[in-house]
Amino acid sequence: MADKTLICKDCSKEFVFTDGEQEFYKEKGLQNEPQRCPDCRKQKKAEFNRNRFQR
Numbered sequence: 001m002a003d004k005t006l007i008c009k010d011c012s013k014e015f016v017f018t019d020g021e022q023e024f025y026k027e028k029g030l031q032n033e034p035q036r037c038p039d040c041r042k043q044k045k046a047e048f049n050r051n052r053f054q055r
């Protein structure tokens with residue numbers, strides 16, 4: 001497999017879906033490619049956690 005360049009849904013920046021990550025996704029049985037770059041993913045996760053712990 002080769003590295004793939006994808007466009008982030010949030011910031012529209014290009015990011016690389018690496019060979020290793022593709023392998024990881026396949027192992028997990030995930031059909032979808034990542035929609036967001038690592039930065040946005042991190043941000044989303046932080047947001048998610050914040051919402052979860054804040055009531």
Ligand SMILES: [Zn+2]
Nearest residue numbers: 008011037040
């Ligand atoms: Zn992004």
